[in-house]
Amino acid sequence: MVLKVFRYRPERGPEPYFDEYEVPYRGEMVILDALNYVKDELDGSLSYRWSCRMGVCGSCGMMVNYKPRLTCSTFLREFYPEPVVVEPLEGFPVVRDLVVDMTGFMEKLQAVKPWIIRRHESPVESGEYLQTPEEVERYKQFSMCINCMLCYAACPVFGRDPDFLGPAVLALAHRYNLDSRDEGWPERHQAIAVDWGLWDCTFIGECSVVCPKDVDPAAAIQREKVARTTDAMLSMMLPFGGQP
Ligand code: FES
Numbered sequence: 001m002v003l004k005v006f007r008y009r010p011e012r013g014p015e016p017y018f019d020e021y022e023v024p025y026r027g028e029m030v031i032l033d034a035l036n037y038v039k040d041e042l043d044g045s046l047s048y049r050w051s052c053r054m055g056v057c058g059s060c061g062m063m064v065n066y067k068p069r070l071t072c073s074t075f076l077r078e079f080y081p082e083p084v085v086v087e088p089l090e091g092f093p094v095v096r097d098l099v100v101d102m103t104g105f106m107e108k109l110q111a112v113k114p115w116i117i118r119r120h121e122s123p124v125e126s127g128e129y130l131q132t133p134e135e136v137e138r139y140k141q142f143s144m145c146i147n148c149m150l151c152y153a154a155c156p157v158f159g160r161d162p163d164f165l166g167p168a169v170l171a172l173a174h175r176y177n178l179d180s181r182d183e184g185w186p187e188r189h190q191a192i193a194v195d196w197g198l199w200d201c202t203f204i205g206e207c208s209v210v211c212p213k214d215v216d217p218a219a220a221i222q223r224e225k226v227a228r229t230t231d232a233m234l235s236m237m238l239p240f241g242g243q244p
Pocket of ligand 1: 050051052053054055056057058059060061070071072073
């Protein structure tokens with residue numbers, strides 16, 4: 001099969017270009033296998049990210065025939081015998097070849113404080129903060145995100161405004177707001193109630209279509225909108241405000 005691969009090598013010049021490679025076809029091969037074949041056998045200069053090879057680490061996301069996909073979970077047989085176009089994730093600055101700059105994403109991730117925030121920490125001797133299976137179930141789906149950023153590459157709002165906090169980050173904020181051990185939603189709300197945050201999402205839903213882990217960030221964002229609206233109304237009517 002023919003692989004048409006996006007190349008950008010800043011030391012060679014400012015313009016990206018495509019290289020074509022012929023790779024052997026086997027039904028069980030994934031796009032990442034084909035890229036590894038290119039790297040090992042044809043052209044060692046090709047740069048791309050991967051690690052686990054099993055859909056867990058989230059580092060191998062690329063545009064495959066113009067759609068954001070995990071290349072370790074996308075089989076060549078889906079496209080055989082047509083050529084396959086492989087490009088870096090849409091909407092991110094390209095560092096080199098298929099490698100994108102994740103700095104903006106990492107900064108947004110940190111901004112929503114994706115960890116458990118407590119007003120008063122219990123001493124270690126008092127043991128874990130226990131949860132019922134029902135309490136875990138409330139946020140479990142939204143905790144399955146592997147930060148692969150496919151949802152960003154699919155999101156037209158992010159495509160238009162690279163400052164948009166984006167699907168994965170907003171879904172993660174919702175995940176912690178739903179956690180019965182957490183008390184940090186007012187802090188997180190400050191981070192997401194910005195012009196480029198929660199309310200910028202127009203619910204197109206492509207993020208959920210491409211998510212390889214069925215996190216459904218579009219649903220998380222809409223639920224967070226409902227929770228924050230309910231809270232705002234309760235805080236007007238009741239002295240103690242609402243709950244996430
Ligand atoms: Fe880890 Fe693909 S290599 S998700």
